[in-house]
Amino acid sequence: MSKTGAVERAEDRPPRAALVSPAPSSVAAGRAAAPTADSRVEASLDDFFIPDFCAPRMAFAVVLISELLAVTLSLARPGAAFLTELARLSMFLQWLGLTSAAVLCYARPRLARLTVAQSSQAVFALLMLNTAVISALTLWAGTRFGTPTIPMALFPRDHWPFLLRNEGICVIVTAMLLRYFFVTHQWQKHVRTEARSRIEALQARIRPHFLFNSMNTIAALTRSDPARAEEAVEDLAELFRATLRDSHSPLRLKDEFELTRIYQRIEALRLGERLKVTWDVADLPMRAFVPGLTVQPLLENAIYHGIEALEHGGTVVVSGRVVAGVIEITITNPLAATRPPSDRSGNHLALDNIRQRLALAYGGRGSLTVEQQPDQYRVTMRFPVTE
Amino acid sequence: MSTARSVLIVDDEQPARERMQRLVAELPGWAVAGTCSNGSDALALTAKLDPAVVLLDIRMPGMPGIEVARHLGALERPPAVVFTTAYDEYALQAFEAQAVGYLLKPVRRERLEEALKHASRLSSPQLHSLATQEHPLARREHVAVRVRDQLKLIPVKDIRYFRADRKYVTVRHARGEDLLDESLRALEEEFRHEFVRAHRSLLVGVAHVEALERSGEEGYTLRLRGEPEPLPVSRRHVADLRKRLEGRWA
Numbered sequence: 001m002s003k004t005g006a007v008e009r010a011e012d013r014p015p016r017a018a019l020v021s022p023a024p025s026s027v028a029a030g031r032a033a034a035p036t037a038d039s040r041v042e043a044s045l046d047d048f049f050i051p052d053f054c055a056p057r058m059a060f061a062v063v064l065i066s067e068l069l070a071v072t073l074s075l076a077r078p079g080a081a082f083l084t085e086l087a088r089l090s091m092f093l094q095w096l097g098l099t100s101a102a103v104l105c106y107a108r109p110r111l112a113r114l115t116v117a118q119s120s121q122a123v124f125a126l127l128m129l130n131t132a133v134i135s136a137l138t139l140w141a142g143t144r145f146g147t148p149t150i151p152m153a154l155f156p157r158d159h160w161p162f163l164l165r166n167e168g169i170c171v172i173v174t175a176m177l178l179r180y181f182f183v184t185h186q187w188q189k190h191v192r193t194e195a196r197s198r199i200e201a202l203q204a205r206i207r208p209h210f211l212f213n214s215m216n217t218i219a220a221l222t223r224s225d226p227a228r229a230e231e232a233v234e235d236l237a238e239l240f241r242a243t244l245r246d247s248h249s250p251l252r253l254k255d256e257f258e259l260t261r262i263y264q265r266i267e268a269l270r271l272g273e274r275l276k277v278t279w280d281v282a283d284l285p286m287r288a289f290v291p292g293l294t295v296q297p298l299l300e301n302a303i304y305h306g307i308e309a310l311e312h313g314g315t316v317v318v319s320g321r322v323v324a325g326v327i328e329i330t331i332t333n334p335l336a337a338t339r340p341p342s343d344r345s346g347n348h349l350a351l352d353n354i355r356q357r358l359a360l361a362y363g364g365r366g367s368l369t370v371e372q373q374p375d376q377y378r379v380t381m382r383f384p385v386t387e
Numbered sequence: 388m389s390t391a392r393s394v395l396i397v398d399d400e401q402p403a404r405e406r407m408q409r410l411v412a413e414l415p416g417w418a419v420a421g422t423c424s425n426g427s428d429a430l431a432l433t434a435k436l437d438p439a440v441v442l443l444d445i446r447m448p449g450m451p452g453i454e455v456a457r458h459l460g461a462l463e464r465p466p467a468v469v470f471t472t473a474y475d476e477y478a479l480q481a482f483e484a485q486a487v488g489y490l491l492k493p494v495r496r497e498r499l500e501e502a503l504k505h506a507s508r509l510s511s512p513q514l515h516s517l518a519t520q521e522h523p524l525a526r527r528e529h530v531a532v533r534v535r536d537q538l539k540l541i542p543v544k545d546i547r548y549f550r551a552d553r554k555y556v557t558v559r560h561a562r563g564e565d566l567l568d569e570s571l572r573a574l575e576e577e578f579r580h581e582f583v584r585a586h587r588s589l590l591v592g593v594a595h596v597e598a599l600e601r602s603g604e605e606g607y608t609l610r611l612r613g614e615p616e617p618l619p620v621s622r623r624h625v626a627d628l629r630k631r632l633e634g635r636w637a
Contacts, residue, residue, distance in 0.1 A: 212473035212492060213400070219493040220406035270400050311399075311425055311448040336448060 048112040049185035050119065050178075054105040059098070066090075066097030069173065096134045096170075100127050120178050124171065131170040135163045205243050205293065205353075207300060210267075217270045232269055235262045243293060250361070250386075251293075253327075254286040260296040260318075267303055274313025275303065281320040284327060289386045291357045297350045298331045298379050306333030306377060325385050326365070332378045351379070358383055393420035394503065395438040397429040397455065398471065399447040403492060407442060407471070410499050417503060426450030430458055430531070430538050438466050440506045442490070445472040450528065453478070453517050458531035458538060460514050461568065467506035485513045515573050526577060530558060532565040541565065543581060547595045547611050548618065549574050551588040561613070583631045585609055586621045591628075593635055599628065 051058055070089040074082055103126050104111075111119040139159060214236055221229035242259050251259075257279075268275050277299070295318070302316045314334040321328055351368060358366030358381065366383040394411050396419060398404045404422045411419050420438040423429055426449055433441060441459065445452040456468045470482060470489040482489045487509060488502050509517075529540040545561040551571040558565045567574075575582065575590050585591045591609060598610045600617065607625050608617035620628060 208474040213403075216406065216473055216492040217400070217402045220402035223409065224402075224405060270402060272401050308399075308446070309448050 047189070048108065048119075049116065049182050050104065050108060050111060050123065051181060052105070052108060053101040054108075059101055062097045062101045063094065066093040069093055092134070092138055095138075096131060096166075099134060100130050103127070103130050116182070123178060124174055127174050128167055128170055131166050132163065135166045139163075205297075206240070207304075209304065210300065213270055214266050217266075221269065228269065232266055235266050238262055239266070239296075245292070250289040250291055252286065253281075253284055253288050253290050256290050256292065256295050257281060257286075259293070260299050263296050263299060271303070271307065271313065274310070275307050276313065276315040278315055278317045278319075281318060281329070284320040284322065284329075285385060285387065287387050288327060290327075290383065291354075291361050294354050294357065294381060295329060295331075297354060298329075298381065301350055301379070302331050302333035302377070306335055309336040310334060322385060326382050327385055328380060328382050330378060330380045332376060335373075335375050335377050337375070354381070391416055391418035392439040392503075393418050393436065395420050395429065395432055395436060395441045395466070396422040397424075397426070397441060397447070397452070398422075398444040399424050400444075403444070403471075407494065407499075410494065410496055411442075411503075413496070414500050414503070426452070426455040426458075427540070429455050430540075433459060433466055434462060434536065434538060437464060440467045440469060440503055442469050442471055445470055445475055445478050454527045454529070456509060456517070457514050457527055458529070458540065460509060460511065461531040461533055461538060463533065463536070465508050467508050469502045469506050481517055485516055487513055487517065515577075526580075530567060530569075532558065532567050534565070539565065543578060544592075544594070547592050547614060548585075549582070549590040559614075583628055584624050585628055586619050586624065589618060591618065593631055596632055596635075599625075599632060 053059070053062070067090060070086060070093045073089050074080075074085040077085055104123070107122070107126060111122055114122065139162065214232070218229050218232050218236070221232060239259060239262050264275075264277050299316060299318065307313055307316065317330075317332045319330050319332075351370065355368045358368060362383050367381075369380045369382075371378045371380075394417055396404055396407045396411065398407065401424075404424070408419050408422055411417050420436040421432050423432055425447055429441065429443070432438075443452040443455055447455075452470055452472075456470070459465050459468060468488070470478070470487065471492055471494065472478060472489065473492045479489065481487070488506050490498060490502050527543060529542055530546070531538045531540055533539075541558060541560050547559045547561075549567070549571055550557045550559065555566045556569055556571055556574065558567050571588065571590055575584055578590075581592060581594065582590045583593055591611070595611045595613075596609060597612045599620070600608050600610060602608045602617070605622070607620040607622075609620050609628075610617050
């Protein structure tokens with residue numbers, strides 16, 4: 001159970017989709033005061049492991065499962081007349097199945113607020129209660145309608161054993177179904193997370209913002225300055241080739257800086273005078289290895305979050321030095337005074353990605369630190385010299 | 388060409404402006420009225436040139452496009468607005484939901500023509516819903532008031548309170564008072580992070596509150612920095628107000 005708890009908590013982080021979904025609902029004035037709470041309930045309902053029994057598809061499944069159970073139980077009683085047994089059990093189990101589905105349909109929104117363990121216990125309690133009620137009703141119907149015209153075989157005669165047997169079967173079937181729902185749900189969740197993390201990894205490497213803006217710049221240049229447009233296409237091609245290559249292969253510092261400068265050239269076409277970059281990396285051993293595409297995304301962040309938000313632009317400083325066998329590369333950018341409060345999660349995505357790759361390559365000896373001041377943002381990357 | 392409808396192009400990137408300018412100029416029936424690179428110039432130029440359509444980039448330094456669009460709505464003759472962007476997943480969803488015109492850069496000639504043809508003024512519900520969505524660039528940092536023919540921008544952080552009168556809302560700020568043609572309810576929703584309701588007709592800037600004071604038997608008044616007169620607080624808002632103020636001081 002503890003493992004599930006961890007998964008659930010990870011999902012608790014405000015999902016990006018939730019930022020988007022409240023838009024239509026916020027049209028209704030007044031409701032918008034708590035759009036996040038609303039969307040959280042909706043999200044958890046979508047993300048609940050017990051399926052929606054109100055759906056026609058589920059009702060059909062319940063009918064089918066009840067009938068299969070009736071057949072199974074009838075087959076398991078070789079002594080009794082098969083068809084009578086089947087008719088008796090079918091009637092009983094269909095009632096039981098459909099009322100249980102109705103109970104779960106009604107209770108689901110409330111159950112969805114509980115933890116997995118709590119909601120499972122609640123489901124057991126509800127279904128056992130329902131079984132008791134239906135069994136009692138069946139017994140009552142037997143004493144009321146069990147006349148010679150309706151064969152007595154259709155109704156149970158013994159009271160308590162009947163009830164207890166039913167509760168036993170109910171517990172076993174419920175346990176099996178809950179387990180099945182839970183496993184299916186975990187698997188679906190896993191598939192979804194997998195797909196999302198792949199897209200995020202790709203976006204961390206190829207920022208759509210950069211791609212489409214560069215395309216637009218090139219479209220503009222093809223007429224006004226074809227030579228530069230050609231150069232820009234070549235630069236873009238080289239950058240994407242590097243991006244699409246295996247990201248685990250290390251590059252020489254010289255090559256990583258070269259890629260970063262290519263990137264800078266493309267951005268300079270778009271931002272013109274607004275972008276200035278000062279390079280102060282002459283002290284670094286250019287033959288040393290660095291995980292590929294770590295410096296470039298840092299410059300991209302500096303431009304996206306720093307320079308682009310400044311009307312008159314600014315200067316990004318890329319500086320490097322070696323301290324006791326450790327390479328330190330620092331990228332500093334100015335920040336605009338008025339900035340949107342929380343600008344895009346892309347920044348953290350890129351930083352997390354680089355941090356992970358440094359950890360993968362150097363263990364505890366690689367690190368990425370961030371210092372933020374009101375008007376300045378500085379990222380420092382540290383990793384040991386390897387040649 | 389005298390009947391050509393005019394377009395104002397607003398984009399902070401020079402190549403983007405250049406391309407859009409060329410595309411519009413090549414469309415029969417359309418002419419470029421002007422271009423500019425930021426939101427405040429866009430407001431001034433719109434007032435001066437009276438374009439039929441403004442092509443507005445979403446992501447610009449200073450004032451983002453969505454805020455510019457809201458201020459344009461305060462003009463006497465608001466132009467039609469078409470947003471442009473290279474990539475912005477959040478804004479696009481809102482535009483789709485509100486049927487607001489937008490173009491993706493690089494823009495195709497046919498799409499541009501189509502968008503210009505169908506461009507319309509943004510209605511106030513559209514503007515309102517764009518402003519209240521959870522987009523980082525959606526909330527205004529200024530409110531625009533019309534003083535004669537000019538738009539005057541008041542920074543939201545300078546606003547001490549909004550007070551609703553019969554027809555208008557009075558904006559009280561560091562440099563005086565102005566009238567605003569918006570509903571207090573919409574303002575409350577948009578600026579819910581900075582303002583709090585103190586009274587049926589009063590929305591107070593949380594950062595400007597100096598003290599919440601007891602007055603009389605069980606009544607309260609609010610004192611704001613720089614305001615000699617205390618403001619009324621209605622009883623049903625006291626608890627909420629206190630919570631917000633404590634949140635600020637905590």
